[in-house]
Amino acid sequence: MRIAVTGLGAVSGIGFGVSENIESLRTGRHGMGKPRFFQTTLDVPVSEVKATNTELAKRLNLNAERTYSRTALLGLMAAREAVADAGIDVSKKRVGFISSTSVGGMDLSEVFYNDFRTDHNRGRLRLVSQHDCGASTEFIANQLGISGFVTTISTACSSAGNAIMLGARMLQHNMLDAVVAGGTDALCKFTLNGFGSLMILDKEHCRPFDATRAGLNLGEGAGYIVLQRSEDAAHAPYCLLTGYANANDAYHQTGCSPEGNGAFGSMSAAMAVAGLQPSEIDYINVHGTATPNNDLSEATAIRRIFGDRVPPFSSVKAFIGHTLGASEGIEAVYSALSVKNGYVYPNLNFKSADEAIGLAPETEFAEGRRVRNVLSNAFGFGGNDTSLVFSRAD
Amino acid sequence: MKPVYITRTCQIANDQLVMDGVEAVLDYKEIIADPALRRRMSRIVKMGVACGLKCIEGLTPESIDAIITATGFGCLADTEKFIESIVANSERLLNPTPFIQSTFNTIGGQIALLRGIHSYNVTYAHRGLSFESALIDAAMQVNEGKKNVLLGAIDEITASSADIQRRLGMTREYELGEGANFFVLNATASGNKSAAVLDIDTRSGRLTDDKLIEWIVETANRNGIEISDLCIVANCNTATTDNIKKRLSLKNKPLQFKTCDYPTLSARALDFAINNSTANKTLIISDYQHINHSLILLGRG
Structure with missing residues (x-):
């Protein structure tokens, strides 16, 4: 069975919609800046979607008087674009929606908590009723009119990769005919302070794979892809999803092993599912958060697989930040277009190679390259490592 | 499957x-x-x-x-x-x-x-x-x-x-x-109590008892099981359980399971069904806050 990618949708700090995102990647316009849309005293760059919740609601033709979690708004924007792009009839029973998020409606819960903490009878309930991860998923599914299988995955930063993988497997098992899969996450105090407490936020603009890299920048957004069996596609697909795998590093709750065992496991297994040799991978969209630990561990795993023939690779994290539960949703969209149009994305802010890594990423935007297969990585807390393989449909 | x-x-x-x-x-x-x-x-x-x-x-x-x-x-x-x-x-x-x-x-x-x-x-x-x-x-x-x-x-x-x-x-x-x-x-049975999961189905949104009963019948039919042979584990409120009892002719009395509520209570209902139901075919009916519903059909290993 061939699984086709037939629809794409994305919103991030570098654009509303897929074409704005690609245009920013092409012209080197990143999304980093001081936090403007949520209250924090932390002075670190973040990649915010450049709109207030009210503006987002208006763009989505929602009643702007009502309360929505930002996670739900961002998710609806990207998922709606993906569904329209694929031209699928979502009213059919065997259309599924598989979403992921790492914090759900936390942006509202932390506002609720300010009143609630001193008196448990205080705090507006509408600010906390959307706290759970399933709330944004159900909201998006209802807005889209999807009434088939709906669920939410939450495995920290690899969440959306796992959502896409589940979608592909449900098509393989003939449990669904079409599935919208990806993830959404809004920035909030909770996650920014969480990564701050781990001391892995760079106060400067992050520099993936660079010798001077000193941590990550967070971002927000959403990305979804539509998957169908290729014979059911309404139009020529962007590409095929040929490989997927999740493996566990089982080394540390937040850090990654020096040998990159989990990353090695997920990349090798995803390529095995796709039936590909390392020489057939033409581009790797690396996880590349820009923490000293992640990039070294990921590079080590890549070397173990590709030896001295490492394909072109880059991290888009300096453009959009680490968007956590949304990251592989957005990056799957970029990867699909890499296969379709031969795009290779620039790894911003890379200047000097790290001797321990010994690899240099791509630094210029390219198009029309021969890209047969793209390997895309997403790694998360709990040693949770996911890799996807996107391949040419012809 | x-x-x-x-x-x-x-x-x-x-x-x-x-x-x-x-x-x-x-x-x-x-x-x-x-x-x-x-x-x-x-x-x-x-x-x-x-x-x-x-x-x-x-x-x-x-x-x-x-x-x-x-x-x-x-x-x-x-x-x-x-x-x-x-x-x-x-x-x-x-x-x-x-x-x-x-x-x-x-x-x-x-x-x-x-x-x-x-x-x-x-x-x-x-x-x-x-x-x-x-x-x-x-x-x-x-x-x-x-x-x-x-x-x-x-x-x-x-x-x-x-x-x-x-x-x-x-x-x-x-x-x-x-x-x-x-x-x-x-994929294979082992141990003296091993149960087979034969079917899992889910619904979201309000579900009337009429619709629930229709859904139970559909599920039994799809799996070629006589309704009367089912042992029902009711992870739903007692009013619904009573309605099921009234409307379906069951040989086994439904086992009322729900006495508290939390989102993953259906997992405990599954444990209960495996270790307590003696019937050949058991159906676990779950209702969480009247918004999420599931049917899990079990057979004996």
Whole structure:
């Protein structure tokens, strides 16, 4: 069975919609800046979607008087674009929606908590009723009119990769005919302070794979892809999803092993599912958060697989930040277009190679390259490592 | 999909450990030996990790092909602790432990870490269908040839969440509950109580008893089972159970299971059904807050 990618949708700090995102990647316009849309005293760059919740609601033709979690708004924007792009009839029973998020409606819960903490009878309930991860998923599914299988995955930063993988497997098992899969996450105090407490936020603009890299920048957004069996596609697909795998590093709750065992496991297994040799991978969209630990561990795993023939690779994290539960949703969209149009994305802010890594990423935007297969990585807390393989449909 | 067999069950609820339906000694010190690690763990993490570890006791790490967990609300105590520290310390000098442990996949990740299990590891967090989603994934994994798939569900009560859920009207029918339930799934039966999962179906939104009964009949028909032969485990309110009793002619009296409520209670209902129903075919009917519904059909191994 061939699984086709037939629809794409994305919103991030570098654009509303897929074409704005690609245009920013092409012209080197990143999304980093001081936090403007949520209250924090932390002075670190973040990649915010450049709109207030009210503006987002208006763009989505929602009643702007009502309360929505930002996670739900961002998710609806990207998922709606993906569904329209694929031209699928979502009213059919065997259309599924598989979403992921790492914090759900936390942006509202932390506002609720300010009143609630001193008196448990205080705090507006509408600010906390959307706290759970399933709330944004159900909201998006209802807005889209999807009434088939709906669920939410939450495995920290690899969440959306796992959502896409589940979608592909449900098509393989003939449990669904079409599935919208990806993830959404809004920035909030909770996650920014969480990564701050781990001391892995760079106060400067992050520099993936660079010798001077000193941590990550967070971002927000959403990305979804539509998957169908290729014979059911309404139009020529962007590409095929040929490989997927999740493996566990089982080394540390937040850090990654020096040998990159989990990353090695997920990349090798995803390529095995796709039936590909390392020489057939033409581009790797690396996880590349820009923490000293992640990039070294990921590079080590890549070397173990590709030896001295490492394909072109880059991290888009300096453009959009680490968007956590949304990251592989957005990056799957970029990867699909890499296969379709031969795009290779620039790894911003890379200047000097790290001797321990010994690899240099791509630094210029390219198009029309021969890209047969793209390997895309997403790694998360709990040693949770996911890799996807996107391949040419012809 | 081919049937999958549940070959082990393990439950921690009300400070009691129950393995394959038999009460056992719950000694956290023995299960999680590292005292520093144990101290750092919040109640839900300790309960979930211990339950998962007991469920795979004696199995080698290499023989476990997947760890799939489910939680409706995740690690609430850790989440609140971290939010509180953000407010109380004005975003300065925060202890990262509650943040790390607040992640929804903490329990699955910790089990993998403590036992060195490098296989597939995914967590579902989708309200009253979190466990059902995980069960569907687990059944697919077994059908894909995976062995010893560890499947678990965990939710906890905290004082704050209890107050919030009360204010939201979520405790009108039942008091809140909590617990951890883990299972090992395989393609073949083993052990004297192993049950086969034959069908899983889910619905969201309000469901009248009429529609529910129609759905039960459809499910039985699809699986070629006489309704009268079914043993029903009712993880729904007693009014619905009474209606089912009245409307369907059943040889076995339905077993009323629900006495409390939390998003992954259906996992405990599954444990109950496996270890208590003596019928050949058992149907677990679950209703979470009248918004999430599921039917899980079991056969004997």
